[in-house]
Amino acid sequence: MHITLRHSNPELPRGARPSARWRRLLLLWLMLLLVACGPRDAGGITVTGSTSVTPFAEHLAELYQHAHAGVAINIQGLGSSAGIRAALDGVAEIGMSSRHLEPDEASQLDQIVIARDALAVIVNPDNPITGLSTAQIQGIFGGRIRSWDAVGGPALPITVVGREAGSGTFSAFEELVMKGKPTATLALRQGSNGAIRQIVAQDPNAIGYISLGIVDSTVKALAINAVVPSVEHVEAGTYTLVRPFLFVWRKGQPLSPLGQAFVDYVMGAAGQSELLKAGLVKGSTTP
Amino acid sequence: MSSARVQRLAFGCIWAAAILTIGVLALIIGLIVWRGLPSISWEFLTGSPENLGRDGGILPTIIGTMVLGLVALLIATPLGIGSAIYLTEYTYESRFTRAIRFCTESLAGVPSIIFGLFGFIFFVTYLQMGWSILAGGLTLALMVLPTIIRTSEEAIRTVPQSYRDVSYSLGATRWKMVTTAVLPSALPGIVTGVILSFGRAVSETAAVIFTAGTALNVPTSIFSPVRTMAVHFYILAVEGISLEKAYATGTVLIVTVLLINVIASSLITRLVRQRVRRS
Amino acid sequence: MKERGIGILLLLAALGALIALGLITYFIFQAGVPLIARVGLWEFLSGMRWNPTSKPPQFGILPMIVGSLWLTVGALVIGVPLGLAVAVFMVELAPPQLAMVMRPAIQLLAGIPSVIYGFIGLTLLAPLVRAAFGGPGLSVLTGAIILGFMILPTIIAISEDAIRAVPLAIREGALALGSSHWQAISGVILPTARSGIIAGVILGMGRALGETMAVIMMIGNSLDIPTSPLQPATTLTSNIGLELAYASGPHREALFATGVVLFIFIMILNALATTFVRRPVLSRSST
Numbered sequence: 001m002h003i004t005l006r007h008s009n010p011e012l013p014r015g016a017r018p019s020a021r022w023r024r025l026l027l028l029w030l031m032l033l034l035v036a037c038g039p040r041d042a043g044g045i046t047v048t049g050s051t052s053v054t055p056f057a058e059h060l061a062e063l064y065q066h067a068h069a070g071v072a073i074n075i076q077g078l079g080s081s082a083g084i085r086a087a088l089d090g091v092a093e094i095g096m097s098s099r100h101l102e103p104d105e106a107s108q109l110d111q112i113v114i115a116r117d118a119l120a121v122i123v124n125p126d127n128p129i130t131g132l133s134t135a136q137i138q139g140i141f142g143g144r145i146r147s148w149d150a151v152g153g154p155a156l157p158i159t160v161v162g163r164e165a166g167s168g169t170f171s172a173f174e175e176l177v178m179k180g181k182p183t184a185t186l187a188l189r190q191g192s193n194g195a196i197r198q199i200v201a202q203d204p205n206a207i208g209y210i211s212l213g214i215v216d217s218t219v220k221a222l223a224i225n226a227v228v229p230s231v232e233h234v235e236a237g238t239y240t241l242v243r244p245f246l247f248v249w250r251k252g253q254p255l256s257p258l259g260q261a262f263v264d265y266v267m268g269a270a271g272q273s274e275l276l277k278a279g280l281v282k283g284s285t286t287p
Numbered sequence: 288m289s290s291a292r293v294q295r296l297a298f299g300c301i302w303a304a305a306i307l308t309i310g311v312l313a314l315i316i317g318l319i320v321w322r323g324l325p326s327i328s329w330e331f332l333t334g335s336p337e338n339l340g341r342d343g344g345i346l347p348t349i350i351g352t353m354v355l356g357l358v359a360l361l362i363a364t365p366l367g368i369g370s371a372i373y374l375t376e377y378t379y380e381s382r383f384t385r386a387i388r389f390c391t392e393s394l395a396g397v398p399s400i401i402f403g404l405f406g407f408i409f410f411v412t413y414l415q416m417g418w419s420i421l422a423g424g425l426t427l428a429l430m431v432l433p434t435i436i437r438t439s440e441e442a443i444r445t446v447p448q449s450y451r452d453v454s455y456s457l458g459a460t461r462w463k464m465v466t467t468a469v470l471p472s473a474l475p476g477i478v479t480g481v482i483l484s485f486g487r488a489v490s491e492t493a494a495v496i497f498t499a500g501t502a503l504n505v506p507t508s509i510f511s512p513v514r515t516m517a518v519h520f521y522i523l524a525v526e527g528i529s530l531e532k533a534y535a536t537g538t539v540l541i542v543t544v545l546l547i548n549v550i551a552s553s554l555i556t557r558l559v560r561q562r563v564r565r566s
Numbered sequence: 567m568k569e570r571g572i573g574i575l576l577l578l579a580a581l582g583a584l585i586a587l588g589l590i591t592y593f594i595f596q597a598g599v600p601l602i603a604r605v606g607l608w609e610f611l612s613g614m615r616w617n618p619t620s621k622p623p624q625f626g627i628l629p630m631i632v633g634s635l636w637l638t639v640g641a642l643v644i645g646v647p648l649g650l651a652v653a654v655f656m657v658e659l660a661p662p663q664l665a666m667v668m669r670p671a672i673q674l675l676a677g678i679p680s681v682i683y684g685f686i687g688l689t690l691l692a693p694l695v696r697a698a699f700g701g702p703g704l705s706v707l708t709g710a711i712i713l714g715f716m717i718l719p720t721i722i723a724i725s726e727d728a729i730r731a732v733p734l735a736i737r738e739g740a741l742a743l744g745s746s747h748w749q750a751i752s753g754v755i756l757p758t759a760r761s762g763i764i765a766g767v768i769l770g771m772g773r774a775l776g777e778t779m780a781v782i783m784m785i786g787n788s789l790d791i792p793t794s795p796l797q798p799a800t801t802l803t804s805n806i807g808l809e810l811a812y813a814s815g816p817h818r819e820a821l822f823a824t825g826v827v828l829f830i831f832i833m834i835l836n837a838l839a840t841t842f843v844r845r846p847v848l849s850r851s852s853t
Contacts, residue, residue, distance in 0.1 A: 029361065044507065046417070051811075058339050058503070065504075074502035074512050076418060079812030091417055159702040164787070165619040166812030174619075182620065185629070185789035188702060188798050191782065191808050194526025201527070202693065203702055218527075294748035301659060304651035305668065311715055312675045315686055369579030377576055389840075391583040396769075396836035397590065397829070398776025400803050404810070404825050405590045408597055429586050436583065462572045490679035493778040493807055521681045524688070525783060537682055544677045552670055 044072030045259050049083020049096030050168045051192045052117065052211050053245045056278055057096055057266075063274065064265050071258055077192075080168030084109070087248050093259045097246040098168030098211075099175075109248040114266050115280035118212035119172060119241040120221040120229045122197065124204045129153045131223030137177055140207060143184025148205065160187040161196050161208035169193060172243040173209050213279035234281045245280065316541055323538030326531050332539070336503055340519065341529045345536055347505045351420075351513035352543075354506060355499060356488040358424030359431060364481055366428070367435030371477075374436075375443045376465055395433035399493040402430050406498035418512040423499025427491060431484035438483070442476025442558075443469055475558040479551050486547040489540070492517045516540050594829060598822035601625070610823065616789055616805070618817040625820045627827065629791045633706070633799035634775060636792055637785065640710025641717055641774040646767055648714065649721030650756075656722070657729045658751060676719035684780030687712040692784065699796050704786035707795040712784060713777060717770040724769060728762020729755060765842030772835040775828070778803040802828045 047057055054077030061073040078086075080097040084105055087095030101111060121137060123129060132140075132151060139145035140158055149155040162183055163170035174183070190196050196208040201218035212229050215221050221229050224241065233239035247263060249255055255263065265271045272282060288296075334344025370387075378384055406426030416422040446469050454464040470477075492515075500512030501522065514522075516536055523533035602610050605625050613626015652672070656665050687708050696703030732755050740750035756763070786798020787808055800808075806821050806828075813821050 029365070044504075044511070046502075046512070055339055062337070062339075072504050072507060072511070074500070074504055076500050076502055076512060078501075081812050081814040081817075085814045089412075091412070091415075157701070164808045164812065165617065166809050166814070166817055168812075171619065182617065185615075187788055188704060189787040189789070189800070189808060190525075191811075192526050194528060198525070198527035199702075199704070203696065206702070290746050290749060294746045297748045297752070298659060301651045301655050304648050305655045305660070308648065308652050308675070308715075308718065309668065309671055312671055315678060315682065316674075318686065318690065319682060366579050366582045369576045370582060373573075373576035373580040377573055387580055387584055390587045392840055393833060393836055394583050394587050394590075396772055396776075396832055396839075398772075398778065398803060398832060400776070400778040400806050401590065401594065401825055401829055403778075404597075404806065404822060405593055407810070408822070409589065409593050413593075429590075432583060432586065460569050462569055486677055490677065492679065492681050497810065517679050517681055520679075520685070521779060521783075524681070524685045530689075533685070537685065540679055540682065544679065545674065548670065548673055548677050552673070 044074060045094065045256060045262070046074045046076060046086075046092040047094040047096060047247075047262075048076040048078055048086045048092035049248075050080040050098035050245070051077040052080075052098040052167075052169050053077075053096040053114075055194075055214065056115070056245070056275055056280065059278065060266055060271055060274060061262070064262060068261075073258070073262060079166060080171075081166050084248060087250060090250065090253075093249060093256060094263070095246075095248045097248060098243055099171045100244065101246070101248065105248075108251055110251050111246045111248045112263065112267065113244045113283040114247050115245045115272075115275045115283040116234065116242050117245050117280050118229050118231075118234045118239060119169070119176065119209050119243065120212040120215050121177075121207065121209050121224060121241075122200050122215060122219040122221050123207050124200055124202075125218070125220045126204045127153060127220065129222065130220075131226060131228075133225055134177065137224070138179070138181055141173075141178060141183050141187065142181050143186055156205050159199075159203050159206040160184065161199050161206055162187045162189060163193075163196070163209075164189045164191065168243070169209070169211065176241050176243070177209075215279070231276070231279065231281055242281070245283065319534055319537040319541055322531075323534035323536070326535035327538060331535060335505070336519075339528055340503070340523050340532055342532075345516065345519060345532075345539065347503055348514050348516045348519040348536070349539070350505055351499070352489055352515040352517070355420055355423050355427060355495065355513060355515055356485045358420055358509070359427035359488045360481060360485060362424060362428035363432045363435055363484065367432050367480075368439050368477060370432075370436045371439035371443055372465055372470075375440055376461065376469065391433045391436050394429065395437075397430075399430065399491060402426055403494040403497040405429075406494060411498055417510065418498065418500030418502070419510045420499060420506055420513050421509045423495050423513065424509075426494050426498045427488045430491065430494060431487050434484050434487065435477075435480050438480025439473070439477045442473035442480070445476070446472045472561075475554050475561065479554045479558065482547055482551045482554070486544055486551070489515070489543055489547070490517055491515075492521055496521075516543070591829070594822060594825050598819060598824070598826040601816065601819040601823045602826065605820075605823075611827070614791065618809070618813070618820055623816060623820075625816075625823070627802065627805075627824055629789050630800050630802045630805050630824065631827075632791050633785070634801040634803070636706045636795065636799060637709050637713060637781065637801055638771055638774045640706055640795060641713035642767065642771060644711055644714025645717045645721055645770055645774075649718050649766070649770070650725055650763065652718070653722050653725035653729055654751060654756075656726050658747070658755075672719050672722055675715070680716065680777060680780040681783070683712050683716050684783035687780065687784035695796070701796050702786055702798055704784060704798050705796050706785065706792055706799050709781055709785040709799075710795065712780060713774050716777065716780065717773045720773055721766045721770045724766030725759070725763045728759035728766065731762065732758045761842045765839045768835055768839040768842070772832050772839065775801075775832055775835070776803060778807040782807050802831075 058075045061075050080099050083095035084097055086092035136151050141160055147157055193210040193214055197210050197219055200206040200208045227233055227239045229239050234242050331344040333346050335346055337343035374384055410416050410422035410425050450468040454468040495515050496518055501514050502512040503514055506513045520536045523529055612628050614628050615624040615626050617624040691708045692703035695708050736758055740754040781801055781804045787800045787804055788798040792799040802824055806824055810821050
């Protein structure tokens with residue numbers, strides 16, 4: 001015998017038999033799940049990689065999506081190595097990198113230099129120093145020079161701020177400035193250029209390195225070996241702290257129509273002029 | 288020192304501690320809300336971010352937060368309630384149930400970065416979901432599962448045994464008894480746990496960044512990456528993109544958490560009143 | 567028949583937590599243990615240099631272990647006295663209306679997202695520490711203060727339960743024997759509640775060890791082994807959070823290995839805590 005207990009709990013809506021209600025709930029739950037499982041990546045591409053490249057890529061993606069409705073370009077700033085890895089694995093269609101590719105990476109990926117970026121060594125605007133030599137920078141970031149008065153500033157301890165291992169900016173700085181000498185363990189580490197800029201802007205004794213393209217009025221860029229960092233000096237070749245911003249994708253695998261269109265946009269006149277406006281230097285199709 | 292003097296001193300310190308705690312809470316909320324409120328407008332809540340978040344609004348992140356929390360709950364709630372029902376109604380205390388309880392407690396203690404690591408390596412990479420709502424939702428579901436199991440179990444345990452006995456005496460099967468006699472009464476407690484879990488999902492950052500990603504677009508499907516308000520706040524704040532928008536996003540976050548807490552505690556008071564009525 | 571089916575479904579649901587924990591343990595260990603085996607457990611735990619991108623790479627996590635310990639101890643120094651005091655306040659000293667106000671306030675403190683705590687530490691506390699003590703401001707001290715407040719609700723909740731659980735007879739007995747209220751609290755009630763309070767402290771410790779995002783924002787992340795609370799440091803968690811996005815190959819394995827170490831630490835702590843007490847969640851809302 002099967003008796004349905006009509007439990008008169010005032011909380012329950014009247015009328016519906018309890019078992020029917022549970023069935024309805026289950027149906028609703030299944031429907032929600034079904035609706036949620038929309039088409040995979042409906043008309044969208046994923047661009048993943050260097051956090052240095054991300055702000056510029058996001059800016060261009062924003063402009064592109066404004067001009068072409070209904071497409072989705074998802075920019076993900078997770079780091080140069082992760083971006084290259086993602087492109088190799090096929091997790092992302094396009095990878096972004098702010099460092100040169102290793103030989104084994106280059107053999108499997110097509111690459112294009114969307115722009116070149118100068119690295120600027122920055123200090124707080126209140127810091128009287130206006131320039132340093134490469135040797136002095138190596139000494140500071142190597143932990144041998146600990147006080148500003150050793151380089152012509154006030155007698156205050158230097159707060160060294162850098163990026164973490166694995167970052168494209170970090171590798172670029174190690175390669176171009178430190179030239180093999182290790183960064184001292186006393187250096188603070190931050191996860192992005194923006195974070196370094198923020199710390200240097202707030203701490204009068206801080207020194208750090210960021211992409212020239214995001215230097216603003218909150219920090220001061222130093223002249224290195226008497227050469228001021230600027231787009232002109234980079235193009236003239238006198239400022240040598242330069243690294244490529246790369247878009248990479250799997251060799252032999254053509255880009256999707258949206259991917260190709262975006263790359264064409266970025267390399268075209270409109271995209272390049274936006275990047276130049278943002279403080280980067282012109283790119284090229286070959287590294 | 289006389290014992291009266293010692294007591295005055297001790298109690299003075301204790302009162303100071305209580306005041307300090309409330310004061311810090313007021314300070315944190317006040318600072319964020321005071322600086323954030325001026326930037327909040329209808330456009331802010333319904334617009335999309337422009338210029339990486341320097342201008343515009345935070346609608347995609349609001350959507351992202353809600354959807355991610357919803358997916359996490361859709362997955363965790365049936366699992367959690369089912370688990371609780373099994374542990375309370377379908378078995379006796381045994382080594383098996385103790386093992387399950389141990390696993391639940393352990394899961395509750397796992398730090399969020401480990402969930403992020405796991406979600407990244409298992410859902411995003413191994414199962415090839417990519418950075419997506421699905422990966423993020425599954426990871427969050429695992430994080431809130433222990434809470435839902437615990438609160439559901441407690442709620443079910445407080446249902447008077449007489450309800451069950453009456454149900455059985457009328458010939459109900461065990462499942463019928465559970466759905467008609469136990470669950471309806473335990474519902475407020477269960478729902479409270481669900482709401483609290485939603486609050487946890489809203490605040491979570493480390494696990495979400497590595498599983499749902501940081502893309503700023505409005506999600507189009509369960510496989511789209513998504514940025515939640517907490518992640519957006521983190522990025523805005525740490526990268527110095529816009530302190531103003533960071534404060535505003537933080538305000539929306541705090542208001543959301545406040546609302547969740549208010550709803551949950553009003554449910555608890557209703558629950559307490561119910562128990563008093565019953566006894 | 568239907569009953570049997572439902573029973574099996576529910577059993578599967580109950581196994582969910584078990585399966586989840588098993589999966590997590592398996593995948594994390596699988597990703598991290600090989601590297602520990604290659605580098606050597608002792609070298610990994612006691613190595614003082616973390617240089618994952620140098621050639622050859624160095625994978626020593628001692629600075630992170632020390633950093634985590636410093637930070638956790640600091641957070642406990644702040645959180646335990648405060649938490650215990652507030653718990654005593656709630657049970658013994660607060661007028662009922664005030665307690666009714668304080669309870670939701672403490673719950674709100676628990677509900678505030680950790681990134682907001684980190685933000686406060688970064689923008690409010692760090693400059694204060696810098697102004698007062700010099701140095702970068704981003705330091706173990708900053709982290710410990712904020713983290714102390716983050717674990718406060720946990721310690722308060724569990725200690726409160728433990729104090730409330732002290733039998734009335736013991737409490738009244740102490741007073742009947744002529745002790746003052748404070749003497750009853752300090753001499754009788756607190757010692758009786760000791761195991762519950764210790765459980766709360768251990769859980770607070772676990773929470774402090776596991777916090778990531780807020781710590782990254784506040785602690786500076788330098789790879790030095792800190793010798794004073796005014797120095798920046800890195801924790802096990804902040805290192806993973808900082809570098810994971812950019813890591814690939816052995817570097818990533820090393821981060822998972824760090825995760826393995828962290829996981830084991832915390833599992834031990836949690837097991838320890840549960841041997842002391844198991845608390846209901848709905849009598850006060852969970853954190």
